[in-house]
Amino acid sequence: MSTHNENTGFIVLVTIVATIGGFLFGFDSGVINGTVDGLQQAFNADSIGTGFNVASMLLGCAVGAFVAGRLADLYGRRTLLICAALFFLISAWGSGIATSSGEFVFYRVLGGLAVGAASVMAPAYISEIAPARYRGMLTTIQQVAIIFGLFSAFLSNFFLADIAGTSTTKFWMDYEAWRWMFWVEMLPAALFFVLLFFIPESPRYLVLGGKLEQAKKVLTRLYGDESGNAKLAEIEATVATARAPKFSDLVDKTTNKIRPLVWVGIGLATFQQLVGINVVFYYGAVLWQAVGFSESDALLTNVITGGVSILACIITISLIEKIGRKPLLLIGSIGMSVSLGVMVYVFATAATAASGNLDLGEAGIVALVSANAFVFFFNLSWGPVMWVMLGEMYPNQIRGSGLAIAGFAQWTSNFLVTMMFPIMLTGIGLAGAYSFYFVGAVISIVFVMKFVHETKGIELEDMKG
Numbered sequence: 001m002s003t004h005n006e007n008t009g010f011i012v013l014v015t016i017v018a019t020i021g022g023f024l025f026g027f028d029s030g031v032i033n034g035t036v037d038g039l040q041q042a043f044n045a046d047s048i049g050t051g052f053n054v055a056s057m058l059l060g061c062a063v064g065a066f067v068a069g070r071l072a073d074l075y076g077r078r079t080l081l082i083c084a085a086l087f088f089l090i091s092a093w094g095s096g097i098a099t100s101s102g103e104f105v106f107y108r109v110l111g112g113l114a115v116g117a118a119s120v121m122a123p124a125y126i127s128e129i130a131p132a133r134y135r136g137m138l139t140t141i142q143q144v145a146i147i148f149g150l151f152s153a154f155l156s157n158f159f160l161a162d163i164a165g166t167s168t169t170k171f172w173m174d175y176e177a178w179r180w181m182f183w184v185e186m187l188p189a190a191l192f193f194v195l196l197f198f199i200p201e202s203p204r205y206l207v208l209g210g211k212l213e214q215a216k217k218v219l220t221r222l223y224g225d226e227s228g229n230a231k232l233a234e235i236e237a238t239v240a241t242a243r244a245p246k247f248s249d250l251v252d253k254t255t256n257k258i259r260p261l262v263w264v265g266i267g268l269a270t271f272q273q274l275v276g277i278n279v280v281f282y283y284g285a286v287l288w289q290a291v292g293f294s295e296s297d298a299l300l301t302n303v304i305t306g307g308v309s310i311l312a313c314i315i316t317i318s319l320i321e322k323i324g325r326k327p328l329l330l331i332g333s334i335g336m337s338v339s340l341g342v343m344v345y346v347f348a349t350a351a352t353a354a355s356g357n358l359d360l361g362e363a364g365i366v367a368l369v370s371a372n373a374f375v376f377f378f379n380l381s382w383g384p385v386m387w388v389m390l391g392e393m394y395p396n397q398i399r400g401s402g403l404a405i406a407g408f409a410q411w412t413s414n415f416l417v418t419m420m421f422p423i424m425l426t427g428i429g430l431a432g433a434y435s436f437y438f439v440g441a442v443i444s445i446v447f448v449m450k451f452v453h454e455t456k457g458i459e460l461e462d463m464k465g
Contacts, residue, residue, distance in 0.1 A: 021118035026149025038178030060112020065407025069400030087114035123391035143384030151306030269410035276437030312379035332381020
């Protein structure tokens with residue numbers, strides 16, 4: 001499109017509504033952080049049971065992410081987000097009311113289906129709505145929403161535990177505070193559900209479904225008459241040569257091998273988790289209590305970490321269209337490697353207190369600064385940029401299938417890392433666990449340099465497979 005007559009206000013409004021899915025993704029992921037003690041007490045769980053209670057949502061996430069792309073191709077991006085909003089509501093209520101581990105896991109898996117679907121569909125939807133010249137910036141808002149959701153969950157958990165006394169103390173209506181931590185999520189979930197009825201369906205989905213008049217209305221509302229008609233012609237030209245999307249499209253017909261781009265997507269999705277970021281987000285309270293912090297101080301530290309994450313994402317919004325995606329990934333990988341290396345050293349050289357927890361002494365402040373530096377570099381780079389790239393790097397024909405595979409890889413690796421942390425903590429200790437994440441960060445530097453290609457400023461119709 002040569003002219004820039006976009007209805008910027010409307011595009012931003014639509015983006016904000018879509019990113020409430022990201023907010024719920026973050027809130028649902030972060031709320032568990034303050035409830036671990038309550039879950040252990042309510043369901044009498046050991047370290048493996050606790051790990052599964054915390055990680056169970058991620059099984060739903062893997063399935064949700066895997067089927068989201070295909071279902072979105074069949075029924076529409078917005079339709080899928082509406083279903084996700086309903087699942088968020090049911091999951092938030094059920095997780096708080098659960099009376100057994102099995103019941104809790106059922107509702108968390110249901111929430112996971114919503115998180116998985118929202119994690120791949122919200123950035124894909126935004127990519128299909130936004131003009132190429134500021135698509136990365138708008139898609140990055142998704143990560144800000146995720147982090148703001150995490151931050152809100154940490155803040156909510158902190159205040160509820162503080163007012164009640166502890167997370168396991170009986171609170172309003174004779175329910176423990178940790179149950180109310182889940183129920184708070186019902187408010188944004190209901191808002192998301194209602195607002196989704198006021199945003200349009202993706203024009204690319206409408207063209208794929210042969211609904212050209214509806215697509216034209218959406219495109220002219222987004223970009224103006226001239227640019228909207230030009231964009232419609234571009235999408236039609238792409239769709240004219242395309243068939244119904246299939247998973248077999250991920251195989252290069254000339255070599256009969258999986259397309260290299262698919263492996264790059266899987267690599268981006270997997271390395272984002274192998275650095276251990278969600279150990280900080282899911283087990284932050286456990287981590288800081290393991291080095292001698294009180295529950296209150298540990299929950300407050302989570303709030304600080306959430307604030308640092310938001311700051312990093314705001315910086316990324318201002319940089320992603322200027323310096324591109326690949327440089328940000330490299331900066332992040334290097335920064336994470338250094339900060340994780342410092343954390344490993346501090347944990348490895350710390351004394352063990354009589355309680356069995358690590359006694360960091362004066363090195364505690366070094367560990368705290370390093371942990372927040374790690375979170376800062378992650379959210380400056382891999383946090384938002386991975387989702388931006390997955391939403392835009394695939395050609396139209398394989399976008400749904402590529403997102404499904406990458407999303408499944410992301411959530412499966414997330415599940416494995418999350419499930420293993422309590423076991424690693426009791427088996428090889430904090431230093432051993434964080435050594436694993438340090439190695440993941442170092443390898444990610446090589447991966448970015450060798451395999452990742454820049455997507456800044458390229459129209460989705462021009463993406464090559």
